[in-house]
Amino acid sequence: MNILLVDDESFVLDYLEDCIHELDLDIDFIYRADCVEDAYDLLTENDIPLLITDIRMPEKSGFDLLHLIQSDNLSPKIILLSGYSEFEFAQTAIHYGVEEYLLKPVMPEELQRVLESAIDNVTNENRKRSHTRIHYQQSLSVMREQLLLELLQGKAFSEKDLQTKLSELLIDIPYSSECIIGSIQIRDHSNVDRNEIDFYTKAFVNITEEILFDGILSEKKLWYCTDHYQFFHFIIPSSQIGSINEKLVSVKRTITDLLKVPVVIFQSEVFHLHTDFHSKYMQIINYSLRLTEQHEDKIHLMKNFDHAKTPIYFHHLNEVPSMLHLMEASRWNEALEKVETILATMEKEDNYSQQHLIEMMYYLFSCFSYISAKNNMELADISEGLLFIQNPFSIQTPQNIKQWVKKCIDHLSKAESGSKSNKNFLISQIHTFISENMHKDVTLGNIAEHVYLHPVYLSRMYKKETGVSLSSYIFQLRMQKAVTLLLTSNRKIADISLEVGYQKTQYFIRLFKEHYKMTPQKYREAHYKN
The missing domain is CATH 3.30.70.270 (Reverse transcriptase/Diguanylate cyclase domain)
Structure with a gap:
């Protein structure tokens, strides 16, 4: 940090400079001037945040220098030096935003106190300016990005x-x-x-x-x-x-x-x-x-x-026996082999596009959705496939599809095998009741009454068999149905709220936002934009 000393008497400048050196302050360089003109030139040509200036000098006073500083929007911390303590000096000093006021002869300890205070103020202001500049640059960058995204x-x-x-x-x-x-x-x-x-x-x-x-x-x-x-x-x-x-x-x-x-x-x-x-x-x-x-x-x-160079892979899924026919007949291994064969061909030829991957995903997802609905099975385990609807580039390679298809087929085949057990039949009854009464106030009590079980036993049994609580399942089902209604209809948010069992629209919006990180309306708009 630099400082400028201004006084028409050289012995005063010598004294101040010696004191500053002895005090070991955070001062990098000491500039000196014996008149207003020289002082003003030094201030405009150098980075000088601290100024000690005498008031009474020949021709032009220290206040003349302060007037030039104020007119030129310079902003050093100003310390006035004078052998006088007249009240009018103090008033003028306040007008020019003077930091401190020293009386001659200046004592070293007083000079140290004043300079340490001024240095701290300069340091704090520089830190604030730096933070402000960084925040401005970050905000500017975000706004530039947002404008371009809006134009695109x-x-x-x-x-x-x-x-x-x-x-x-x-x-x-x-x-x-x-x-x-x-x-x-x-x-x-x-x-x-x-x-x-x-x-x-x-x-x-x-x-x-x-x-x-x-x-x-x-x-x-x-x-x-x-x-x-x-x-x-x-x-x-x-x-x-x-x-x-x-x-x-x-x-x-x-x-x-x-x-x-x-x-x-x-x-x-x-x-x-x-x-x-x-x-x-x-x-x-x-x-x-x-x-x-x-x-x-x-x-x-x-x-x-x-x-014209684009090849066709999609029609292989409909070749007899089609993918859907294999799944309806529970020929899970053959269904998986059919998909793997097509995907292997795509990888071998290395001539597929993102559009081919999306077509495959849409077709397969519709097959899995149909089989799940037909057999009253859960679709929750394949819901991650919905990501490709929001972002078609989330599926990048045939391997991504293969892994997802294998997971879906494993889930559906296991669900089919287990559906014959009594507990799974009971769970199926519970799910059916929830689905049919979702628009009402579905509670553990009325579900238990429907299947003739004690609520506590029902809750524990359901959590043990499914791995999720009944309340969590109901919530997830409501959110999934809300998404379906948002994306497949133009119904009002209030109507969708009632349809999925929430009487208060604002409460539904809050739950939806907590779950999907955006409001229902924003979710719908984001889908249509994409």
Whole structure:
């Protein structure tokens, strides 16, 4: 920390400088000036947070210096030095925001007290400014990402509003300029958790920015976001379009070499910033769904996609005997072999797309749902397959499907074998009663009355046989039915609340939000957006 001493008498400056050295304060450098002009020049040319200045000096006084400091918005901590203690000096000092006031002759202990207090104040203010700056930068980054995500997803802005947002968020891309969307997708992120996604995003930002802008920047210039499918999107301004393909190839190679993660990079066609955001974004998403070249080392341009190259695997599931016929006949092993054969063919040919995987998942999920409903079996163990409805990229490889199908078939075959036992029959009765009366106030008491058992025994038996409490099952069933109604109908939230047994809509919304981390309306909107 630096300090400036101002006095027209050199012996006073010498004395103050010697005292500061002897006091061993946190002072890095001591500047000196014997007039207002020299002092002002030093303050404007150097980082000087502390100032001790005499009041009475020839030609211009210390207050003249304070006036210049205030006019120029400089902000050193000011300590006034004077042999006078007139009241009007104190009033003027307050006007200029003076930190302390010292009377000559200055005692070392008094100087130490004043300087230590001023140094502490400067340190605390610097810390607060640093925290504020960090918070501002973080908030700015989040708002920049949110704006890009909204534009990609089709939110419309007026010319004035968009120009204002670009300016406020320091996005250095003119409103009417040409640009390109670049998108990076991790090819297999099924085993990548949220923290790793955040790490990869930060790495993608640094690598992409350094290559696109030819060096590491002190301030972030790349405008980017991550969407719900875990794609990393960034905007390439017109100034970079000429050499963009070579630079994106360099980005891909650097990511592969440094992060050891397989990625695919997509490049949209050129478009104007204020138009076509959503359509260009959807071209990339649809392209990626149909992409079959899994390991090709190139940048994928939207205009180069050939739909005719896409193979067909889906129809094999309907070849006689079909998947559904095998499952209806409880030929579980044959059903599993049929799926494994198709998936093995896909892996061997290595020419499948994300769309093929999604088609397989939809077909298989419908088969499992039908068999479960027909035989009054539980669908809970295969509910994780619903993730692909929200995010089609959650299923990345045929192996993902194989593991899920095996788990589902194991569950259904075991459920079928066990359904013949008395306890399972009793549980089936309980489940039927709950399903038929879900819209009512289903309690342990009225369930026990229906199956002629004592409530305590019923509760313990159910928990032992199923592994979950009866109340937990009822809650899960209500939440699942609520989701089904949200996604398959346009019924009001209040009506859905009554349908699943909650008389108070607000209570239902709170429970739903606690369970799914979003309100029913947000859940419905997120589904339709995706």
